[in-house]
Amino acid sequence: MISVLTERCKECGMCVTVCPTKVLEIGSVRNRRGYRYAVPAHPEKCIGCRLCEYSCPDFAIFVEVGAR
Amino acid sequence: MAVGHPLDPYLRTDRLPTMWCPGCGLGVVLGTLLRAIDRRIREGRLRRENVAFVGGIGCSARMTLYPLFDSAHVIHGRAIPFALGVKIVKPKMKMIVVGGDGDIAAIGGNHILHALRRNADLLVVMANNMIYGMTGGQLAPTTPRGLYTTTTPYGNPEREINMVRLAAALGANYVARGSTTHPQLLEQLFYKALAKRGLAFVEVLSTCPEIFGRHIDFRSPVDLYLELRKRIVVKAKPSVEESDYNWEKGFVIGEFVDKDEPGYIEVYLDYLSKALEKQPS
Numbered sequence A: 001m002i003s004v005l006t007e008r009c010k011e012c013g014m015c016v017t018v019c020p021t022k023v024l025e026i027g028s029v030r031n032r033r034g035y036r037y038a039v040p041a042h043p044e045k046c047i048g049c050r051l052c053e054y055s056c057p058d059f060a061i062f063v064e065v066g067a068r
Numbered sequence B: 001m002a003v004g005h006p007l008d009p010y011l012r013t014d015r016l017p018t019m020w021c022p023g024c025g026l027g028v029v030l031g032t033l034l035r036a037i038d039r040r041i042r043e044g045r046l047r048r049e050n051v052a053f054v055g056g057i058g059c060s061a062r063m064t065l066y067p068l069f070d071s072a073h074v075i076h077g078r079a080i081p082f083a084l085g086v087k088i089v090k091p092k093m094k095m096i097v098v099g100g101d102g103d104i105a106a107i108g109g110n111h112i113l114h115a116l117r118r119n120a121d122l123l124v125v126m127a128n129n130m131i132y133g134m135t136g137g138q139l140a141p142t143t144p145r146g147l148y149t150t151t152t153p154y155g156n157p158e159r160e161i162n163m164v165r166l167a168a169a170l171g172a173n174y175v176a177r178g179s180t181t182h183p184q185l186l187e188q189l190f191y192k193a194l195a196k197r198g199l200a201f202v203e204v205l206s207t208c209p210e211i212f213g214r215h216i217d218f219r220s221p222v223d224l225y226l227e228l229r230k231r232i233v234v235k236a237k238p239s240v241e242e243s244d245y246n247w248e249k250g251f252v253i254g255e256f257v258d259k260d261e262p263g264y265i266e267v268y269l270d271y272l273s274k275a276l277e278k279q280p281s
């Protein structure tokens, strides 16, 4: 399962770029600071590599492998 | 349903979001370091209360602000002597120095020389974003030749410093270079470094999209990340001679030195006990 801590997200797009299966997108909703946070648009494609989690500079996204 | 990020137990979450610009690589450096520390703690190789962070000044040194460990934020360039002072008084501590290329290789250059020469028992993490980020983008000794910064509007004419070569030449037990573009490899380097006696030096190539990126036309975090990733050459066991640090030829990452010579603390404590024996009563 992919979780985004929306208030920590800074819309940098790193997770979107590193995801090998294009699970993530920048959404259209803004957080309190005005950043449009990342959303798991295609969670069914997730292979659980956790590259998004490792490459997020803001501790804003994490993946629990096995959990749905 | 999980409530928090897996690193939250190691973070001062009340200080988040960080002060760093969107997409700044420094958060990746800190995250991988905390993951490596977590592995060592869970293995029983490290006690949480014995870990402390020390940083000087700069965006990179600000990494000391967020970990939920003891930490000190000291004057520019002086994190190494501060950390070594603590280590001498409390040898059980695992002292982790975090700083930028400016903090460690420029203003702190003299301190890193002698810490390396002494094989001082410290983990030194130098986040190298190739510029002085915090103060507006001045040339750093690590800025690659030809690149633009605020103070080199016609391109950098100077030769760059290769800290891997320096650390190896002065005899550190462990010398590695990683990159935020390869975070899982970086975690492995930190994991190794955390178990070493003597000095472990890990240079991490990182991205400063806001300032470095702006000057060289890769202002978006993703563009600068992709540009750096293109220039990274991963080698399994590279020699020090292969430690290329070159914008055109690329940057070799990997483990360059892995030795196990006595560190400064052992040498010093041994010396101290001999001196005490010889003291007339």
Ligand SMILES: Cc1ncc(C[n+]2csc(CCOP(=O)(O)OP(=O)(O)O)c2C)c(N)n1
Binding pocket: B057, B058, B059, B060, B061, B076, B099, B100, B101, B102, B103, B104, B129, B131, B132, B133, B134, B135, B140
């Ligand atoms: C004694 C002293 N000299 C100069 C400064 C100004 N200063 C603050 S941060 C910095 C450079 C930091 O560069 P680096 O270590 O590469 O960190 P970055 O911000 O790029 O992460 C300088 C020169 C200072 N704070 N103290």
Ligand code: SF4
Binding pocket: A002, A018, A019, A020, A021, A022, A023, A024, A045, A046, A047, A048, A049, A050, A051, A052, A053, A063
């Ligand atoms: S874990 Fe891997 S596949 Fe899944 S969203 Fe993250 S980067 Fe994409």
Ligand code: SF4
Binding pocket: A004, A008, A009, A010, A011, A012, A013, A014, A015, A016, A037, A038, A055, A056, A057, A058, A059, A060, A061, B023
């Ligand atoms: S990498 Fe992190 S901060 Fe950047 S867009 Fe993704 S979740 Fe947000």
Ligand code: SF4
Binding pocket: B019, B020, B021, B023, B024, B025, B026, B059, B060, B129, B133, B134, B207, B208, B209, B210, B211, B212
């Ligand atoms: S100025 Fe550069 S190094 Fe400093 S926080 Fe911003 S992107 Fe990061």
